[in-house]
Amino acid sequence: MSKDLIGICDLTHTATGSYATNLMPYPIASIKSYLMHFSENKDDFEVKIFKDPKKFIEWYLSNKPKIVGFSNYVWNKELSCELAREIKSKDPDTLIIFGGPNFPLDDPSREKWLKQHTEVDLYIIGEAEESFTKIIDIWHKTHDLNTIKTTDVIGCFAIVNDKLFKSSEFSPRIPKLDSIPSPYLEGYLDEFLSDSKLSPLLESNRGCPFTCTFCVDGIKDRSRVYYKEVSRFEKELEYIATHYEGKVLTLADLNFGMYNQDIEISNAIANIKEKFNYPYYIQVSTGKNNKPKVLKCAEILKGSMSLAASVQSLDKEVLTKIKRKNIQEDQLLDMTKAGNKMSANTYSEVILALPGDSKEKHMDTVLKLADSDMNLISMYQCMILEGSEMGSKSSRDQWKMGTKFRVLPKCYGVYNFDGKEILCAEIEEICVTTESLPIEDYYECRLFALTEGLFYQDRVLVEMYRFLENFGIKASDVLRQLHKNKEKFSEKLLALYSSFYNDTRTELWDSKDELREFIKSDRTVIDRYYKGELGKNVLFRHRAIAALELSDSIHDEVFKIIEEMLKIKNNQAYLQYKDYLNELKEFSKLRKRNVFDYEKQYESEFNYDFKTLMEKDFEILPQKLEKSVKVRFFTNDEKKLMIKEQIAERGSDVDGIGKILSRTLGSMLLRNVEFENIAYEQSKKEKMVKEIEILEKDVGINQSPGEFV
Template sequence: MVKRNSKDSCQIYLADLVHNYASKGPHTFPINIGYVAAYAKKLYSDRVNIKLFKFPSDLIIAIKEKKPDILALSNYTWNLDINSRIISWAKGLHKEIITVFGGPDYPVTYEESADYLKIAKALDFYVLYQGERGFSNIIQRYFESGTLAEMKSRAIENCSFYDRKTNKVAFPKRYNWIEDIGEIPSPYLTGVLDEFFKDNLIPLIETNRGCPYSCTYCAWGKASQKRIFQFPIDRVRDEIEYIAKKIGKISLLMVGDANFGIFERDIKIAEFMKNINKTYGYPKDIFVAWAKANPDRIVKIAKILSNMIGASSSFGSFQTTDPKVMNNIKRTNFSFRDFEKIQNNFIKKNISTSSELILGLPGETKGSHLKGLRKLFDCNTQSIVCYNLRMLGGSELNMAISREEFGIKTKFRLIDGGFGKYEDILSIETEEIALSTSMMNMDEILYFRPIHFLIQFLWNYGYYKEPLFYLKSEGINPVDVIISLIENRKKAPLSIKMILNDFIKESHDEWFDSKEKIFNYYSSPENFENLKKGSFGKLNYKYTYRILLECKNDFDEYLYDILHDILEARGVKISGIKEELNDLFNYTRNVFVDFKDFFNNRTKDKIIRFKYDILAWKKQYNQKALGEFKSPGIKLKFVLSKEQRQVLKKLCSQFEGVDLNQTLRKMSEYINEKDLFNKVSYL
C-alpha cells in the first residue's frame, strides 16, 4: 500500500481524448474538462496544478515526464478503448496514480454499474452526471487521505467506485446538483482553454445544459434527470465574442445544447451570434440541434441566423414516425403540419436544416421505416439523416432488460478514424449497433444501408436534388427512385455497378461479433497498415467521393436512364419533357465543385445557356412545375467565390488525410454544404 508524503498540492491531468493518428479531425474544444478544471481551480486555487489534454500522444509523453497524482478522462462512446488502455498503462508505470472516468457512458442500474466497475480493474472512481462537483469531491478526499484505500473508506458524493478489498460498490442513492451552473467559471473567459486555439479545433459552447426528454436510446435526459440548467446570458455572449477574437482558421461554432430554441432568450443569443459575426467575421457557420417544440420561435431564430446555419443542424428529428415506436422509446414528436410549415419556410429563405430517423428502434418494421422516409420526402425535408440504432452506455435501451424485451441483437464495427498507435499503446474504437430486433431481421436492416447512402448523396448533399424534386412534381417519391437505382444496378455503367456492389459488400462485411474480434483483426500489421492508408471510413462519405472523384459522368448517365424509365412506366411522354430533364442534368453537372480541378488549380468560371429558368423554379419548386419557367436562351454563371476558395483551403488544411477521399470525407462532416457548390447567378 502506497502512502503519500504530502497533501499540500495535487498534480492533475484531465483529458478529453480523440484519435488523431490518421486524421486531423474534425475535433472540438475539450469544453467538458475545461469546466471541470475551472471549477476545481475556483475551489482549490494553487493547491491544484491542472493540465488539459486532447490527444493521446501528448498525454502519454506528459505521464512519462511527470507522474500525475490524479489522471481523469472524459468517457464517451468514441474513446472508450483508448481511455481503458491508457489508465491500464499508467497504473503499470505508477500504481499510486488515482484514475477517474466521467461522462455519460456508464450503466444506469446498480447491478450493471457494479459489473462495469469490477471489470475495469485499472479504474478507481467514476464521476456521475455533472462532472464538476463530483470530481472536486474526489480532490477533497485525496487531500484528506493517505492511501487509495482511505479514499474508498466511505462514499464520495456524486461518485461511484468499487472497493476490491471489501467487495462493495459505492453507488449514490441521491444526487447533489449544482443548481446555479453560473457558479462554474467559464473555461473560455478564465483562459483555461486558450492553449487549444492553436490546434485547429472547433469551438464548442453550451448556453444551457441538460434535456427535458426521456428518449430511451439516448443518455442526455437520463444524465440530467430531465432537467435543464441555464448559463447566464451575458456570459454566453462574452464567450462567443472571446472566441471570435481569438479564433484562427476555423469558421464553425458548435452549440452543444440538446434543444436550442427551447427558451425565449435563445432569440437574443442568436442575435449575439449575428452581431458578433458582423464585427469579427466569425462564426461563419453554426451547428445547432433544434428544440423539439416552439416552431414559431425556431423560425425567428433561423431567420436571424439565416445562411450561417449548416445543413447538419437537425430540426424536427423524428427518429421514427410510427406511433407505436414512439411509445416504446418514450418520445413525442412535432406534428407533421408544423414540421412541413417550417420546412417550407426554411426553403423560401434558403436556410439549410435536416431531420433524422433511426433504423432499428423497438417496434420499427421494414414497412414503417420506408413509410417514414416517404413522409419526410413528402414534407420537402431538406436533409434526411438516417442512423442505425447505436447502443449507448447510460441509456435505458442499453439495459439488459430492454434488450431482452425488444429482442435487440447487436454486432460491432470500427469507428471511422477511431484508431491509433501511440508509443506502445495500440487502440481501436468500436461501436455496437442493433442489427436485428423482434420486428426486423438483419437482412431487413441491411437492406436500408444503400438506400440511406443514396439519400445522403443525391438529396442531402444536393448533388441531384433538382432532378428528384422534379420527379416529386410528377408524383414520384425519391425513395422509389433510389430503390430503382439499387435494384437495376446490373444495367448501370461498369464503374457505377462496381461502386454500388462494393458498397453493399462492404456494408455487410464491416460487422464483427465482439470488440475483441475487431481488435484482433485490425491490429494485425497488414490490416492496420491499410487502416492508416484510409481503406476504412464512413461508407456514405467514402462512396460519395468515390463517385464524384472517379465516375461522376457515368452516374449522371445512369440516373438519367433510371428517371427516363420511371417516367415512361408512369405513362409520361418523354418527348415532352426531354428538354426539361436535359436542362436539370446540365445544371447539376455544372453547379457542383469539381474537387479534382480545385486541388489542381484548374477551377474556372462557367457560363451555360439553358432553356428553363431553373433558379426561379428552385424558389417555388414545391409549388410550380418546371415547364412554367421556360425561358429559351437564359444564361447562368457558375462561380466558385473567393470566400469559398478560402474556406475550402482552410478545411483541407485542417482535415488533411492520407488521400483526397479521406480529406473530403472528414471535411464533409462539418462543412456548410453550400460551400460544396458553385455560386449561380444570371448573366
C-alpha cells in the same frame, strides 16, 4: 513549495493526422475552471488539460502527476483505459478518476465494469465539476486511495472489498451555469483555439426533458434544463471570435430553439457574426416540438444554423417503444418548407434497427422525410450505448435485439508509452436484428441508405425534384424507382453498390473480444486501418467516392429514369419539357461536379431562364429565353474558406471528404452561379450601334460585351 500536478484528459485518436472527434475539450476545461475557483486548496494545484494522447503521454512521463482524470465516451474508452492501465502499472498510488456518460445505469453492470477496469479508482457519474473538486480536496488532505474510494461525495462509484461502493446515483447538477467560471474567458482553451484542426464547443444550457431510450441524455437525472445568462454567453462567443480563425461553432445544447432564451441567444450570435464574421456555420441539435421558436431562431441566424427535425422514426409503434415524442408530421412539413424559404439547411436523422423497426417502417420514414423536402437525411445505425436505457440487459432481452461489433472510423492508433507499443481501437456495438427485422432486411436497408445518399442527400438533385412536383411525381416515387432499378445502373455505379454491400457485411464482427484480440494481434492490423483497408465509415466513404468521381453518372442514371416516369405520368409534359430536362441535367452537373475541386470553374450556354428559377428556388415551371445566356459555375471565397477549413480538420482523403459530407453543410457545397448580363443579349445590329455610341462618348472602351454581373 511545488504544486500538485493534475492532468485532465478528453483524449481522441489522431492516427489519420486529424482528430477523430474534433471538438475542443470544453467539458474538462469547465471542470478545471470550477476546481481552480472553488477548491479549498486551489493555490496548491497546477492543472493541465489534454486532447492529444501523444502530448499527454509526453507530459505524464516528464512530470509523473499523482492525479489523472479521463473522460469516457464511446470514441475514447479503450484509449483512456489503456493509458490509465500503463500509469497504474508504473505508479499504483496515482489516483485515476473516470467520468462521462459511457457507463452502465444499473449497479450489477457498474460493479462488473469497475472490476474489469481495475485501473480506475473512482468513477463520477453526471456533471463532474462539483464532485471532482471535492475529491481533489480530500486527496490533498489524505493522499489515500482507500479514503477516496469510500468517500461520501455524491455520484462517485468504486470497488471496495470486492463490492460496488457508491454514495448516490448521480453527482449534483449545477443550476446556475454562470457559477462555473468560463474556461474560454479564463484562457484555459487558448492553445486549442489556435489549433485549426479543432472546432469550438460552447453551451447555453444543460439538460434534456425527453426520455429517448437510445440516448445517454434520456435519463431522468438530466431532465431538468438549466441555463446560462445571455450576456455571459455573448462574452464567451466574442472571445472565441477574436481568438479563433475558423468559421464553425458547435453548440452543446440538446434542444436549441425550444426555449424563450434561445431567441435571445440567437440574437447574441447574430450580433457577434455581424461584428466579426463568426460563426459562419453553427452545428447544433434543434428542439423537437416547438416549431415557431425554432423557426424564429433560424430566421435570426439567416442560414447559419441547420434546422433539425431528428425523428429517428415516424412509426408510432417504434416511437412508443423508444419513449420518443416527435413533432407531428404536418408540422414537420410546414417547418421544412419554412426553413427552406429562409435558406436554413434543414435536416433530419433516422436510426435503423430500433425496437419494433422493420424494413418497410424504416424506408417509409426516409421516404416521408424526402417528400417533406428535407435537405439532408442522416441515416444512422442503432448504436448500443452503455449509459442508455437501451444498453441495459432488460431492454436487450425485451426487444430481442441482436448485435454485432465494429471499429469506429478513425478511432484507432499506435501509441508509444515509455518504450511500450500500445495497439488500440475503439469498438462500437450496433443492433442489426430485432423480432421484426431479419439480418437480410438490415443489409437491404443499408443499401437503401446508399441510394438515398447518392440521389437525394444535400439537395444534390433538388432542381429536378421541384420540377417533377408540378406533375404529381414525388421524391419518394423517384427514390423507390431508383432503388428498384439499381441492378441496371452503369458499370461504375454497380461497382460502387457492390463495394458498399461487401464492406457492410465484412465490417461487422460477432464478438467484441475476438475483434479486440484481432486489433492487438499484430502491428500490421493497425497499419491496415491507417491505410483505409479496414475501419472506414462505409456509407460516408462511398458517398465521398461518388461525390468526387461519379456525379455525372448519378445525373445520367436519374434523368434517364425520371424521363420514363414523366412519359408514363404525363407524356404531353414530357414532350413539352424534354429540352429543358436536358439543360437541367447539364446545369445540375456543373453545380455539383466535384465541388472539392473549388478552383475549377465551368461555363456553358443555356436557353432556359435558370436565373429566375434559382431566385424562385425552382418552385416554378421553366420559361425559355429569346436568346441563349452564358452561365459561369464557380466557388466564391466564403465557400472556399469553409471547404478549406473542413479539409484542414478532417483531411482531404476519401474518408475525410466522407466525414465532411456527413455534416449538415447542405447548399454550402454547391457551386455559385453567375449569369451573363442579359442586357447585352441584343442583335448584331443593336450591338454595333451600341458600340459606336460608346466609342463616340469615349467611355467604357475596355468593357466587354457579355461581362458577368
